[in-house]
Amino acid sequence: MSEQTNKFGAGALFSRVFVKVGVLPFFLLGALVIFTALSSKFLTGQNLVNVARQSVYLVLVSMGQMLVLISGGFDLSVGTAIALTSVVSASAMVYFAGVFPDAIWLAILLGAFTGFGAALLVGLVNGIGVAYFDVSPFIMTLGVSSVGAGLALFLTGGVPVSGLPFAFGDTFGFGRFWGIPVPVIIALVCIVVMWVFMSRTRLGTQIYAVGGNIKAAHLSAINTKRTLLLAYMVCAFIASLTGLLLTARVESGEANLGGTIALESIAACVIAGVSLRGGIGRVENVVLGAFFIVLVQNGMNLAQVSSYMQMVLLGVLLILAVIFDQLRYRIIMNGR
Amino acid sequence: MQVPKLVETRGLTKRYPGVLALNSVDFDLEPGEVHVLFGENGAGKSTLISMLAGANAPTEGTITLNGAPVRFTSVAEAQAKGIYTVFQEFSLIPTLTVAENIFLGWEPMRGPFVDHRAMRRRAREMFKDLGFEIDPTAITASLSRAQQQMVEITKAFHGDLSVLILDEPTASLTDREVDHLFGFIASLKARGVGIVYISHRIQEFQRIADRVTVLRDGAKIGTVAMCDTDEGALVEMMTGRAIAEIYPQIARQPGALLLTAKGLKTPGLSAADLEIRAGEVLGVAGLVGSGKSRLFRALMGLVPRQGGTVTLHGVDITHAPTRAIIKGGMYYLSPDRKAEGLDLAKSSNDNLAINLVMGGTGVSRSGFINWKAVQAKSEQIADHVELHDGYRAKRVSQLSGGNQQKVLFGKCFGQEAEIYVFDEPTVGVDMGTRSALYLLIKELAEAGKAVVLISSDLPEVLNLSHRMLVLAHGRISAELSGDDMVEDTVLKYFFDESGAKA
Numbered sequence: 137m138s139e140q141t142n143k144f145g146a147g148a149l150f151s152r153v154f155v156k157v158g159v160l161p162f163f164l165l166g167a168l169v170i171f172t173a174l175s176s177k178f179l180t181g182q183n184l185v186n187v188a189r190q191s192v193y194l195v196l197v198s199m200g201q202m203l204v205l206i207s208g209g210f211d212l213s214v215g216t217a218i219a220l221t222s223v224v225s226a227s228a229m230v231y232f233a234g235v236f237p238d239a240i241w242l243a244i245l246l247g248a249f250t251g252f253g254a255a256l257l258v259g260l261v262n263g264i265g266v267a268y269f270d271v272s273p274f275i276m277t278l279g280v281s282s283v284g285a286g287l288a289l290f291l292t293g294g295v296p297v298s299g300l301p302f303a304f305g306d307t308f309g310f311g312r313f314w315g316i317p318v319p320v321i322i323a324l325v326c327i328v329v330m331w332v333f334m335s336r337t338r339l340g341t342q343i344y345a346v347g348g349n350i351k352a353a354h355l356s357a358i359n360t361k362r363t364l365l366l367a368y369m370v371c372a373f374i375a376s377l378t379g380l381l382l383t384a385r386v387e388s389g390e391a392n393l394g395g396t397i398a399l400e401s402i403a404a405c406v407i408a409g410v411s412l413r414g415g416i417g418r419v420e421n422v423v424l425g426a427f428f429i430v431l432v433q434n435g436m437n438l439a440q441v442s443s444y445m446q447m448v449l450l451g452v453l454l455i456l457a458v459i460f461d462q463l464r465y466r467i468i469m470n471g472r
Numbered sequence: 473m474q475v476p477k478l479v480e481t482r483g484l485t486k487r488y489p490g491v492l493a494l495n496s497v498d499f500d501l502e503p504g505e506v507h508v509l510f511g512e513n514g515a516g517k518s519t520l521i522s523m524l525a526g527a528n529a530p531t532e533g534t535i536t537l538n539g540a541p542v543r544f545t546s547v548a549e550a551q552a553k554g555i556y557t558v559f560q561e562f563s564l565i566p567t568l569t570v571a572e573n574i575f576l577g578w579e580p581m582r583g584p585f586v587d588h589r590a591m592r593r594r595a596r597e598m599f600k601d602l603g604f605e606i607d608p609t610a611i612t613a614s615l616s617r618a619q620q621q622m623v624e625i626t627k628a629f630h631g632d633l634s635v636l637i638l639d640e641p642t643a644s645l646t647d648r649e650v651d652h653l654f655g656f657i658a659s660l661k662a663r664g665v666g667i668v669y670i671s672h673r674i675q676e677f678q679r680i681a682d683r684v685t686v687l688r689d690g691a692k693i694g695t696v697a698m699c700d701t702d703e704g705a706l707v708e709m710m711t712g713r714a715i716a717e718i719y720p721q722i723a724r725q726p727g728a729l730l731l732t733a734k735g736l737k738t739p740g741l742s743a744a745d746l747e748i749r750a751g752e753v754l755g756v757a758g759l760v761g762s763g764k765s766r767l768f769r770a771l772m773g774l775v776p777r778q779g780g781t782v783t784l785h786g787v788d789i790t791h792a793p794t795r796a797i798i799k800g801g802m803y804y805l806s807p808d809r810k811a812e813g814l815d816l817a818k819s820s821n822d823n824l825a826i827n828l829v830m831g832g833t834g835v836s837r838s839g840f841i842n843w844k845a846v847q848a849k850s851e852q853i854a855d856h857v858e859l860h861d862g863y864r865a866k867r868v869s870q871l872s873g874g875n876q877q878k879v880l881f882g883k884c885f886g887q888e889a890e891i892y893v894f895d896e897p898t899v900g901v902d903m904g905t906r907s908a909l910y911l912l913i914k915e916l917a918e919a920g921k922a923v924v925l926i927s928s929d930l931p932e933v934l935n936l937s938h939r940m941l942v943l944a945h946g947r948i949s950a951e952l953s954g955d956d957m958v959e960d961t962v963l964k965y966f967f968d969e970s971g972a973k974a
Contacts, residue, residue: 352651356886356887359793415817
């Protein structure tokens with residue numbers, strides 16, 4: 137072993153970084169080099185700030201997705217939670233704005249809570265199915281995403297809900313505090329909260345333990361079912377928050393929001409080294425992973441890659457990330 | 473001129489990164505001979521046969537078959553040369569029928585189609601030849617483990633069998649089935665087949681063995697003819713020390729009654745009564761399938777409980793969930809450290825941390841964790857179970873079985889308990905680690921804790937416990953203590969439940 141380390145110094149460094157943080161640093165480096173070469177506008181402060189603002193939504197959803205992945209499952213219904221939140225909260229806001237025309241912030245608040253409620257219901261159903269009835273997360277969340285998407289379309293008849301209070305979009309979609317866009321502030325707060333939750337609280341530790349070995353967790357007095365349920369609920373809640381921010385951005389309730397976000401968020405997590413087998417993953421890496429995906433999309437836009445080809449490349453990226461995840465897991469389990 | 477041996481290995485060596493699994497072993501097998509490989513788990517028996525069977529390639533050394541050097545790259549290649557191996561892990565596909573399994577890859581054809589009728593007929597003939605009573609049309613998953621074992625053996629009878637390798641073939645068989653298997657081995661011997669037989673049950677293999685080769689830590693200790701040796705000598709060769717050095721004396725100070733179970737029922741078990749007392753070691757013995765583990769898994773709420781009452785510290789826990797029982801002061805150490813004991817992808821420290829966090833170490837009232845305190849405590853525990861410094865940050869999957877077991881033991885010091893249930897605590901563990909684990913058991917018992925020791929290793933139970941329960945066929949067939957705790961008496965209760973009154 138030590139002979140090899142001496143012989144291939146660079147290779148050893150490469151594999152050490154790979155095992156420690158996964159494939160992300162290499163992807164990030166590759167993307168920076170390629171897109172800088174393809175477009176002169178790519179590596180400018182203006183563009184990077186732009187990417188940061190655009191990545192807020194994926195960063196948020198990916199953190200929820202990470203939670204579920206670490207617990208040993210995955211959530212294909214995050215997009216549905218977003219769409220449902222958008223439609224339900226928008227409809228509720230319009231309704232309450234009619235009831236309390238003088239207290240517009242009350243209407244916004246009530247609308248937001250209604251949206252949260254709808255998404256939490258999605259998370260609850262997912263969690264109950266997975267934790268208490270042992271339905272595979274794949275089928276459970278796939279089924280729920282169909283149900284949710286259908287409900288969102290049914291509620292609106294497929295027509296966007298318009299007429300939202302002006303203050304809602306003005307604040308949460310386009311507002312700034314101390315010059316920083318409000319969605320960015322909300323994302324930063326969420327990142328800090330998630331980081332503290334995962335690394336400093338007992339509940340976070342329990343999620344890692346359940347994903348690592350659910351039977352061992354059970355024998356360590358952990359309430360595994362409740363922990364799983366919690367993971368799906370928190371994931372749905374964060375997706376719901378994202379749904380509200382997106383609704384504010386487009387200033388209407390739309391049933392087609394979040395269409396590709398399940399795939400993108402899983403890709404962001406896997407690229408960031410979250411194990412598909414559960415138990416492994418870090419908040420700060422996932423944030424970077426989501427940032428990376430948006431960066432690639434932005435770079436492709438600047439390089440005038442068609443949106444159809446972008447879908448192809450995103451899929452390829454996800455598959456590559458999973459292959460590297462397999463390799464990494466093998467190295468982790470066998471040592472070198 | 474000397475007749476070439478059937479199989480011969482010279483300087484056979486297998487090196488894995490960081491581990492020398494087999495160290496220059498010379499081994500030979502004559503036609504019509506039963507040659508037993510004897511040694512502890514991890515001694516290199518499985519590594520040796522995996523190379524004979526073609527599942528693994530040697531790092532160094534040669535294998536010759538009938539005097540000609542061979543190099544197998546796959547199990548199929550070894551089978552083509554007449555070497556067939558029945559591994560401990562079955563290679564049967566549970567959803568297929570027995571006949572389909574036997575002929576998997578050799579299906580009799582009629583034109584382009586599989587001839588199922590011929591397949592069933594030939595399977596029936598083979599079973600008849602071997603004296604096995606199995607229906608070839610049954611779905612394999614519906615058979616008992618013993619029957620599956622027989623199917624596995626039957627699979628060996630394709631082509632030209634010259635070497636049969638059996639890896640712990642009796643592990644899940646009943647006595648009658650073992651007799652059957654041995655009769656069958658005798659008939660193979662008469663046909664000139666060489667048999668390599670892996671086992672650590674001396675009483676069993678001394679009936680059929682011609683020669684015994686003892687392995688320890690990957691090296692060959694020696695080969696002896698069965699008629700020239702006895703049990704004590706073999707155990708000493710296997711462990712490198714006399715039996716008395718391995719097991720510590722545990723002082724008995726019976727204390728308060730901690731747990732009482734009355735009429736506890738669970739599927740596959742008749743109603744059981746038992747008591748657990750502080751300050752003593754309660755041994756639990758029985759054959760595989762006797763229900764000894766299941767009984768305590770029922771106490772812990774890991775398998776469904778159908779009736780009876782269980783009280784722990786005067787609190788009724790008959791229907792309490794597992795986590796409540798653990799918090800009530802009863803810790804259960806799983807027999808399967810990989811499936812339900814450890815998180816293999818994490819370090820030993822991370823594994824210990826889970827129990828510490830659940831036990832409340834370093835956790836504030838609002839649920840925040842002080843990792844420094846957890847870390848300090850887990851270092852203490854690792855010191856206590858004598859886990860070497862260099863292993864603590866390594867992923868558990870990279871540790872040896874013995875060190876993994878030390879981590880598993882360490883987990884039970886993270887949560888305070890009054891009763892420790894150790895289910896097969898030394899399975900797959902080398903002798904050195906074993907005696908270290910026994911000292912931990914001694915320390916717990918002498919500190920006034922109650923220890924339950926469930927084990928398939930009878931000497932372990934006999935030497936460590938103060939009182940013991942014997943289980944047979946899903947019921948407690950005897951409760952023994954003092955001078956009754958000798959091997960012959962216990963073995964009687966293993967098989968004969970009516971012996972309780974004799």
